[in-house]
Amino acid sequence: MTLYTSTVVVPQKKSRIWAKLRENVLYAIGLPLLLLLVWGIWGTISPGRFFPGPGVIADAFVRTWIGPAFVVDVLPSLGRLALGILLSVVIGIAAGAVIGRVRWLRDLLTPVLEFFRAIPPPALIPIVAVMIGATDSMKVVVIVAGSIWPVLLNTIDGVKSVDSVMQETSRSFSLTRYERVRYLILPAASPRIMAGVRQTLSIALILLVISEMFYSSSGLGYQIVFFQRNYLIAEMWSGIVLLGLIGVLLAAIFGVVERSVLRWYHGTREVERA
Template sequence: MMRTPTRGIRILGVGLEIAVPIGALALWAALTRDGSSFYFPPLLDIFRTFQETWLFAGMGTDVVPSLSRLLSGYAIAVVAGVVVGVALGSSHPLRRMVDPVVQFLRAIPPPVLIPAGILVLGVNSTMKVALIAFVCLWPILLNTIDGVGGVDPTLRETARSFQIPRRDRLFRVVLPSAAPQIFAGARVSLALAVIMMVVSEMVASTNGIGYFVLQSQRTYAITEMWSGILLLAILGYVLNALFLLVERRALRWHRGARTGSA
């Protein structure tokens, strides 16, 4: 008897999740229908330009390079953040010793690093990947440190008392316990990766989605500019949805434990 209200709430939530974006698009289309503003073209024109520009036409020249940079930098940040975070989270003296350096580096505004990156690495994809990895590293690293450092001491002592090998303790006790915080940091970094990809391509690039949007704005191709912005919004939404799918599968045990506790 208790499942019916819950199912109704879920159906209502899914309905609102679908209806609100459709309503927003309908409002946008209604407000721009007359095409009186040069800077806000009709939504149907943007959709038409989106189809002509991005469906297969600009996929290889702009979308693929942008996605390759984004995913490469993000993957490097995830691996480095988890590995270094586990090491720092497992050693309190090492964490205190490195913490000033970490706090100093993470406080640097990401766009400021672009000129230095151009000088050191040049105007190429390596510079953009390095900047994306640098920016995405800190949320993952800090969340991993907190997650590993916050593992229940009872679990650690129990695993140690049963003489479980250190490798098994890491993969069966420490990482599963810290996984919710690691995934939280990785989700924040994914949004930062999209932002940094666009910023780096606007400043120093000859291709990519960010470069296309900036060039469209400079040449007053306003409809093309909005189609690029629309593509970035869709890209961010899809990446977030895929991440949530992976997170839901990886942390299925965590949700089950929370439901059981409730």
């Protein structure tokens, strides 16, 4: 009887796994395929020159970005984007942990932080360009200046919201300050920190494009504006599609990192739901 049950249950479990996998794949690609179909039909029946079909844009995408432009324009933009995100996350977490831990410093800096956070980041581009010059460093500074705030403020909120009982318990076990930060405070604040990082990714991509549109002679933002000014509509759309693909790639990388960092958090949530 036991052998019969095991031979039946295992195939049923595998079938459920495959059914769930097929469902996830369908949800992931079903709507994009439907949108592409509608887009293709609309691009065929519409005489508008400024809204070409997906086939035309795909051809322009291959001609424009598969080749030297990938090395000259795409890779430098991705490098500046990665550096800006890395600096925003590192500086935001480090400064946020310190400010969140020290109450008088938090009370002192909160009005100033709220003031600078309210300034639209694109408004800082001319100032940074005058101070630093139209260089790659200027673009990275613009990215950091605008995208650091979600990580910084979420880290401050997460650190100051750590359970006081847990902190007192860690002190009673004679943990050092570094050990408390490493093993208690940052893990407890990590859900809010990761929420801030998610926002930082989209803001950094936006600021990269804006900075390259106005103060650059290469890069994705520059090329999109160049195509628009020269009425290369399909090439312009291909640049926009490339930006969307970069955003999808960033979201996928973030999803992997978040599942690794917050494995304990998602496990706790699953237990609570059960």
